[in-house]
Amino acid sequence: MADANYTGSMVSEFIIVGFPGLQDRESKAILFAVFLTTYFYMALPSIERFNLLLMAYDRYVAICHPLHYPAKMTVKFTLQLLVVCWLGGFLSPILDFSVTLTKQFCGPNRVLQCFCDYAGVLRLACGDVLSISYFSLFVVLSLLLIPLFFIVLSYVKIIQSVLCISSSAGRAKAFSTCSSHLLVISVFFLTSAGVYISYRIPGTSVDMRVMGSVIQNVFPALMNPIIYCLRTKEIRDNLVKSLKRIQIFPVSK
Template sequence: MECTGQNSPQGNHTTLMEFILIGFSDVPNLQGFLFGIFLLIYLFILMGNNLIIMVIKVDPSLQTPMYFFLTNFSLLEIFYVSVTVPRLLLDLCRQYGNISLLACAIQMFLFLILADTECFILTAMAYDRYVAICNPLLYPVIMNDRLCIQLAAVCWTTAIPIHTMFISVLFSSTFCGCNQLNHFFCDAPPVVQLVCGDVFRIKMLLYMISTLVVSIPSFLIVASYVKIISTILKLPSATGRAKAFSTCCSHLTVVTLFFGSGIVVYFKSMTSHFTGVDKFLSLFYTIFIPMLNPIIYCLRNKDVMVALEKFLQKWIFL
């Protein structure tokens, strides 16, 4: 029986020791089909991102800050999908989704950290494009190896203390009553709905963290692209404008897809009851968009395409 999603006041309830991830058990006839689809997507994401990392590593022409951050982004995507998809595949196989509170906390902690890290790395990539297009003569000086490593380190570590605090607050609360999560992984909004008593403090903390993590990177990315587009439009030749804009297309496409889908689903679920529709929408930013990223960065980036062709000719076809 599915939970109503209402927070129960503390009373004569049994304290929960585990959750049940409903996942896609409401469509039992599609379990095998969904397993096959998600497995193929997961393997494609792993192979696509690993291929991008290898191509960048072996091609001397791609040893630039832009592709240093793309390597970080591809590595992040591998970790990001690996937090949720293997567990989803396992639950589809065994047809039940029992998960302990500790395992749920770990999964949520890793997912939130990696999602925030993706926001930060996309912001660093926008800054890199801003410097490359708006200050091309100073680009090698500004985007030196030391700064790139420092930016990457900040991106990978900033979210850790933030979500250590949030996870500590959330999982030190009491869960009681219904233990069913209408989701395929331990995401924050549906778990918060199962906390007993007043959850205003937890919801406000989650809302503030989500707002900061989304609004600050979004503002920096928009500001960067305002300057970038302004600079591109001032270039004298159409060829120069097209070349400059082509270096930003892949990044801008990924930013739009990731931030757009994440904002719609996450903020909608925090302002209302997390529904089955939200669960299906979550597939976009957890699985489908990571699947598109290797395609976007390969097909819309001529440098990567050329390097990929050379890599395949050297290591596979010869």
């Protein structure tokens, strides 16, 4: 009976609620300034997945075919791969959005999210959206698992090649080359998997789910420069000196 009250007029706009517990004017202004992204919310994580796959392929060629690396990974070929990654990332959400737009919206228009998340919009559609929801889940999992599969395949080949190196110093150097990339991959994919799992845990509050989406987009990007910078010995040494200078680390006498 409640749905029947909404069938008299069609909905043409949606209101993104964000954090239900932060609805005062000041909080809304801050959150709006920080989270003013519609389409980038879906496109940029896809680009990140493709870039991580590209980096895995780069390490595969460098370690498994070192003599062919200059000929294969030319600047022109690398730029072409980067363009493909960005185009794939920006085109991948179009399929989900086009399917969502085929539905009619004649009810509530408050989206419980900080981003213009198509899944949050889809839940407000009239009629049965179960099949579209499963289709969207299939697309998301494909964009998550297919790059991960090829990344794992690349590293299986890399590990096989590294184990064939006779000297322990050579093996250590090869593994050191891949360590930062593996750490970035772990942070990105584990965070994404944790958020997807949390969505399906009953009793999880709306605020926690919204915060999970924020962490999924912010945390990996925040950790990337830290992980890559700390691989450089000069940066590590300068960081330790700075921490000793402000007496976080005791200075040995």
